[in-house]
Amino acid sequence: MRPSSTSPFGVLPEQESGKLVIHTRPYAGIQRTPPRAVAAESSTSIDKVTVLADGSVDATASYQLVGALASAYSKRFAEWRKSPNFDSGEEYIKRQIEEDGYKGSGLYVDIQDTQGAENRFSYAMRYRVDGFLDTENPYGVILSGFFPNPAPIAGLEAYAAAEPYAHDFLCSGDSRTEELSITFPDNVKLLAIPRNAHAQTELVQYDARYERKGNTIHVLRSVIDKTPGPVCAPEVSAQYARIGAAIKKDLKAQAVYQPK
Numbered sequence: 001m002r003p004s005s006t007s008p009f010g011v012l013p014e015q016e017s018g019k020l021v022i023h024t025r026p027y028a029g030i031q032r033t034p035p036r037a038v039a040a041e042s043s044t045s046i047d048k049v050t051v052l053a054d055g056s057v058d059a060t061a062s063y064q065l066v067g068a069l070a071s072a073y074s075k076r077f078a079e080w081r082k083s084p085n086f087d088s089g090e091e092y093i094k095r096q097i098e099e100d101g102y103k104g105s106g107l108y109v110d111i112q113d114t115q116g117a118e119n120r121f122s123y124a125m126r127y128r129v130d131g132f133l134d135t136e137n138p139y140g141v142i143l144s145g146f147f148p149n150p151a152p153i154a155g156l157e158a159y160a161a162a163e164p165y166a167h168d169f170l171c172s173g174d175s176r177t178e179e180l181s182i183t184f185p186d187n188v189k190l191l192a193i194p195r196n197a198h199a200q201t202e203l204v205q206y207d208a209r210y211e212r213k214g215n216t217i218h219v220l221r222s223v224i225d226k227t228p229g230p231v232c233a234p235e236v237s238a239q240y241a242r243i244g245a246a247i248k249k250d251l252k253a254q255a256v257y258q259p260k
Helices: 068-081 090-099 153-161 236-252
Strands: 020-024 027-032 042-051 057-066 104-109 120-129 139-142 174-183 188-192 197-200 204-213 216-225 254-259
Touching (some): 068 120, 090 104, 090 120, 153 236, 197 236
Antiparallel strands (some): 020 027, 042 057, 104 120, 139 254, 174 216, 188 254, 204 216
């Protein structure tokens, strides 16, 4: 097996976990490479959003990654920071905001200093989006950051519409946590926030908690996926479908405000 350029020393690349192998000396029959442990794969995001009186938003977002995703992102950032074109992401973030129809700016900050692939990696970003919300009319706000994190819980919505599998399929467990605080300006009044949500199967669990303090809403969402991988039996797809449907429903929930 060639050394991996996408994972740190001592860590199997994701595509090599749970594979069949033969020990030639001493021979002990057909074995498997170690499967990935659920605790070894995780992502955490923390978004803090302040809505200004004109509906513009100032925000910070920080991300902490562990496992295969950390290896991929740390390698990518390490190579980019060595590039003569490195600008802390100002041009990229500006373009992303403009592609969604807004004016704004931002940059990456607190990038963990790495030389290549690492099993743990963290970085953050600061950004502003002009006129993102309407503060002159009653409004329903989907509670999420403007930029999705590297492993968004929303990505699991796709399972809600998936047909049950008739065959084994690739799978891998992990944990995902998303925290969001969004503070609204004094010229609007909060009318309602979503209800808490919970869905659980034998292998996968989703939770969402919402709390209001004055004009600030705190949101905590989490997914714990205990599928051992790298291959799951067809019946496990029904569990993903159930959790995906719960996530899809919850992420449609909105906070509602009106101008004072």
